[in-house]
Amino acid sequence: MCPSPSPAPSLQRVHHLLGQPADLRGHLDAHGPLNVARGRSNSWQHSLVASLEESGLTGRGGGAFPTSVKVAVSQSGGHAGMVVVNAMEGEPASSKDRLLLTRAPHLVLDGAQYLATLCGSDRVVICVPEGRAAAVAAVRHAMQERRAHRYARVREEIALPPDRFIAGEESALANWIESARSAPVFRPDKGIPLRIGKRPALVHNAETLAHIALIARYGSGPFRARGMSEEPGTCLVTLSGAVTHSGVVEVDKGTPLWDIVQRGQPVEPVQALLVGGYGGTWVGYGHFRTPYASIPLRTIGATAGVGVIVALGETSCGLAESARIARYLAGESSGQCGPCAFGLPAIADDLARLAGGHCDHGLLARLDRRLGEVNGRGACRHPDGAVALVRSALSVFTADVAAHSRGAPCSSWRNPTVLRFPRPIGLGG
Amino acid sequence: VKDLRITIDPVACDAYGYCAEILPEVIGLDEWGYPIIRDGPLAGELVALAKRAARDCPKRALTIRARADRLTSRPVRRG
Numbered sequence: 022m023c024p025s026p027s028p029a030p031s032l033q034r035v036h037h038l039l040g041q042p043a044d045l046r047g048h049l050d051a052h053g054p055l056n057v058a059r060g061r062s063n064s065w066q067h068s069l070v071a072s073l074e075e076s077g078l079t080g081r082g083g084g085a086f087p088t089s090v091k092v093a094v095s096q097s098g099g100h101a102g103m104v105v106v107n108a109m110e111g112e113p114a115s116s117k118d119r120l121l122l123t124r125a126p127h128l129v130l131d132g133a134q135y136l137a138t139l140c141g142s143d144r145v146v147i148c149v150p151e152g153r154a155a156a157v158a159a160v161r162h163a164m165q166e167r168r169a170h171r172y173a174r175v176r177e178e179i180a181l182p183p184d185r186f187i188a189g190e191e192s193a194l195a196n197w198i199e200s201a202r203s204a205p206v207f208r209p210d211k212g213i214p215l216r217i218g219k220r221p222a223l224v225h226n227a228e229t230l231a232h233i234a235l236i237a238r239y240g241s242g243p244f245r246a247r248g249m250s251e252e253p254g255t256c257l258v259t260l261s262g263a264v265t266h267s268g269v270v271e272v273d274k275g276t277p278l279w280d281i282v283q284r285g286q287p288v289e290p291v292q293a294l295l296v297g298g299y300g301g302t303w304v305g306y307g308h309f310r311t312p313y314a315s316i317p318l319r320t321i322g323a324t325a326g327v328g329v330i331v332a333l334g335e336t337s338c339g340l341a342e343s344a345r346i347a348r349y350l351a352g353e354s355s356g357q358c359g360p361c362a363f364g365l366p367a368i369a370d371d372l373a374r375l376a377g378g379h380c381d382h383g384l385l386a387r388l389d390r391r392l393g394e395v396n397g398r399g400a401c402r403h404p405d406g407a408v409a410l411v412r413s414a415l416s417v418f419t420a421d422v423a424a425h426s427r428g429a430p431c432s433s434w435r436n437p438t439v440l441r442f443p444r445p446i447g448l449g450g
Numbered sequence: 451v452k453d454l455r456i457t458i459d460p461v462a463c464d465a466y467g468y469c470a471e472i473l474p475e476v477i478g479l480d481e482w483g484y485p486i487i488r489d490g491p492l493a494g495e496l497v498a499l500a501k502r503a504a505r506d507c508p509k510r511a512l513t514i515r516a517r518a519d520r521l522t523s524r525p526v527r528r529g
Contacts, residue, residue, distance in 0.1 A: 207461045209515065358460035359484035367481075394480045400461050 036243040037255060038231050039271045041125040043159075045166035048127040052238055055131060057138040057174055066139055069237055070096075076241035077253045078233065082107055082189075082226030083298070083327040085315045088233065094214060095140045095223045102214075102221035104137045104175075105198065106130070106147040106230060108156065109182065109189025112298040113349070113441045114329045117257035118227040119156040120269045122149065125231060126163035130177060132230025135237040137175040140223060145177045147227075148194055150184035157181065184443075186299075186353035190401045191215060191224040193355070198222070204355040205401035228257055228328070248274030252314040256328055260285045262295070262439050263334030272313065279309040282332050289334040293417050297326020299346045300406020302413035303339065322416075324409065331440065338434040340421050343414035344372040345438055345446045350407040352446075361404040364395035368411060373448045375422070378430035385426060388415075453517045454492045456500055458485055462511035469503040469512050477503070491517070 042048045058065030074089040095102060106129060110118040121129055133145040147164075149156050160179055167173045182188045182197045192206040195215045208215075215222040225233075232254060236244050245253040252274045261267040264285030272281055278294055294304045296313075302323040304311065311317050315325045333339055351365035371388040374380060388411075396408040415422055421431055438446070456476060458469075465483035475496060478486045492500055492514070504512045 207459045209457050209459075209513075359463060359465055359482055360460065360480060363482040363484075364480075391481075394486060398460055398484070398486070400459075 034239055034243045036232075036235055036239075036247050037271060038121065038125060038128065038228065038235075038257060039269070041128055043124050043126065045127055045163070045170060045172065048125075049170075052131075052234075055134055055172070055174060056238060057135060066096075069135065069139055072236050072241045073233065076232075076236045076244045077251075078229065078236065078244065079252070079315070080226055081228035081232070081256060081328065082191075083300075085325055088225075088229060091223075091225075092136065092139060094212075095136075095221060102140055102142045102223050103198075103217055104133045104140070104142045104145045105191075105194060105217075105222050105224040106133050106145065106227055107189055107191065107194060107224050108147060108149050108160075108227040109194065110227075111150070111184075111186035111189045111353075112300075112327050112329060113186075113443055114261055114295070114298055114331055115259045115327050117259050117269045117328050119149075119153060121227055121231055121257065122156045123159040126159050127167070128231040128234045129227045130163060130167065130173070130230075131234035132225070132232070132237075133177070134174055135233055136223060136225065136230070140221075142223065143175055145173075145175050146180050146198060147177065148180045148182055148189075148198075150188065151181040152184050186350070187355050187401070187403060190403070191222075192401065194224060195222045204357055205399075205403070207400035249312065249314055251316060256313075258313070258328040258330055260330050260332070261441065262330075262332035263288050263291055263337070264332050275312040275314045275317070277310045278304065278313050278330065281313060281330055282309075285332070287332055287334070289336060291332045292335050292337075293333045293339055295331035295333065296329070297324045298329040298406075299350060300403070300410060301326035301329065302409055303333075303343070303417040304413075305417040323413065326406075334439065336433055337436060337439050338376065338421065338431050339414060339418040340372065340376040340425055340430075341434040341436075341448060342438060342440055343411060343418075344369065344376040344448055345440060345442070347372050347407060347411055348448070349442055349446050350403070350410070354403060358399040358404075360395045360398035364391060364398075365404060365407050367391055368395065368407065372411060372414070375425050376430065376434050376448060378425050378428050378434075380426040380428065385422075454497060454500075454514055455490075455517055456487050456492060456503075457513050457515055458487060459509075459511045459513070460484075462509045464509050464511075466508050468506050468508070472503040472506065473499050476500070485512075 078088040079085040108118045188203045190205045197203040199217045248254045266285045308321045347369035351369045354361045356362045392408050470477045470479045
């Protein structure tokens with residue numbers, strides 16, 4: 022989308038997250054100091070809330086919830102809360118948040134500072150998984166620079182929860198900060214804000230905060246000048262699979278899926294795309310022109326999920342790869358809820374048998390029933406993501422389902438995986 | 451008239467299955483013994499049984515609550 026009458030290109034600010042300075046000196050040269058209000062300034066607050074609302078920014082941790090609504094709910098809480106920067110990125114196929122922490126940590130932390138000032142918080146906690154040395158070092162260095170320059174207004178600290186898929190689920194993260202227990206919490210009413218002790222916890226994804234940092238300084242204009250009018254802005258996408266150049270790209274919301282994949286230069290014909298991560302959905306060849314944004318993806322039965330696209334080449338077996346993902350997700354259940362703890366391994370077994378061509382008579386009906394029964398029955402949405410992934414595999418790889426269930430699996434089901442896992446995942450079953 | 455629904459806390463639930471015995475009209479069990487609640491509001495004549503199921507659950511995992519409001523329908527104060 023092109024912005025209407027615009028100033029000369031050299032004067033026009035372009036919204037982007039990648040290519041920003043990593044050190045505080047460069048950050049200050051590029052963006053100047055934090056323009057937060059001293060004390061409680063209603064006009065400053067109103068104008069920032071208005072900018073966030075106009076921007077149309079949505080959460081970039083997978084939920085795609087409007088940031089302005091989440092902020093308004095936090096503001097209405099009244100108590101000094103804690104801003105939690107969620108850079109857990111448990112999704113194995115995603116590396117955008119850790120890239121952001123090493124390339125533009127000050128944008129992420131600034132976003133947290135703006136929110137903290139807006140919501141009267143007196144503490145910012147940035148959560149990076151324990152053991153991710155480069156990201157942890159980058160954050161520590163950035164925090165040190167900020168302390169040395171007395172740059173930040175609200176106290177910043179780092180927390181290192183365990184490096185697990187589920188650790189970044191927002192209630193699990195709040196739970197860990199409060200009690201060092203990294204497991205999701207059952208919340209019958211998700212409209213009630215999360216709490217850490219008695220304080221509201223304002224949990225926001227690292228990329229969302231980086232966007233907030235730019236919108237707070239430059240207004241909603243540059244952000245809205247990119248992307249689609251319904252879903253504006255840019256987003257970070259980690260591209261991998263059958264491409265020459267894997268890695269993080271920043272694209273306008275609404276860029277056709279295939280245009281994003283082409284930036285990585287496919288190494289072979291691509292049969293399907295995994296969009297949204299391991300709890301996301303497969304998108305078949307017929308939908309490769311779909312704009313990468315929530316609404317268009319929903320209309321084809323897919324989800325935007327987290328910023329991940331994996332290209333599946335024609336020499337890979339979609340069912341075998343899905344079976345590995347199902348097995349991985351089953352292993353990442355926190356084991357608290359029966360339907361997830363027992364259901365996901367059972368679903369992974371069914372899919373592995375199907376992938377290997379060992380399909381018993383009732384397998385497809387049983388798998389379908391299990392998918393229906395497990396969906397929506399956990400404290401968090403972990404099982405729902407696994408169900409969506411497997412369902413999309415069954416509908417996108419229909420020809421494979423037919424052949425494999427006849428006991429004639431494709432020749433590629435034994436090929437090594439093109440997916441990334443933090444530990445070896447066998448098919449078993 | 452309040453729109454009552456049964457909610458299971460899936461973390462607390464340990465698949466004792468008493469609820470499905472007391473209230474089979476609304477509660478079934480999956481293959482691992484965990485309750486599956488039929489969608490929709492609770493019929494008036496079943497409320498007493500539902501309360502008994504809540505009381506008898508050894509893990510206190512079953513509650514009866516009025517339908518939760520949606521987040522977006524909540525009034526929001528600014529500034």
